[in-house]
Amino acid sequence: MSGYFKEIYDGGKSLLVGMGITFRYMVQPVVTLQYPHETVPMTPRFRGHIDLACDQAGNHKCIVCGTCQRNCPSGCISLKGEKPEGAKKKLLIAYQLDFTKCSLCGTCVESCPTDALIFSKNYNLAGLSGQEFILDLLKRQEERSK
Ligand code: SF4
Numbered sequence: 001m002s003g004y005f006k007e008i009y010d011g012g013k014s015l016l017v018g019m020g021i022t023f024r025y026m027v028q029p030v031v032t033l034q035y036p037h038e039t040v041p042m043t044p045r046f047r048g049h050i051d052l053a054c055d056q057a058g059n060h061k062c063i064v065c066g067t068c069q070r071n072c073p074s075g076c077i078s079l080k081g082e083k084p085e086g087a088k089k090k091l092l093i094a095y096q097l098d099f100t101k102c103s104l105c106g107t108c109v110e111s112c113p114t115d116a117l118i119f120s121k122n123y124n125l126a127g128l129s130g131q132e133f134i135l136d137l138l139k140r141q142e143e144r145s146k
């Protein structure tokens, strides 16, 4: 008979402990997010794929020197510049990143002489084919500066 009451006691105690934990979490601030409708801001040191940085006027800072392309150990950068008639400098007309090959080593960002490259905070990448990870960084930069 004493075993019977002990089981009731243990069951009641376990129920109260469980309810106590539930109540404690119920009154704490919510820490979960309704992903993908809500997203967390990434930490300053987070490395997403590279992006072209914008200056204060919203223009990119690339001088089409090709250093990033030459130094990338994975060969994932391809860029193109063109010199318009009468202009002294080349203008960037295409900057493509094959993110499927990128190891996020940072060599391109560190070697750029004009600080034209940054790591994006884009962690929200998903796709059905590798093609979706070939990124047009010039287009992305133009959209950001609008
Ligand atoms: S190293 Fe910098 S300036 Fe040179 S091509 Fe790359 S992004 Fe442009």
Ligand code: SF4
Residues within 6 Å of the ligand: 050, 071, 072, 073, 074, 075, 076, 077, 101, 102, 103, 104, 105, 106, 107, 108, 109
């Ligand atoms: S982070 Fe490294 S691997 Fe990725 S594009 Fe830059 S140099 Fe290439």
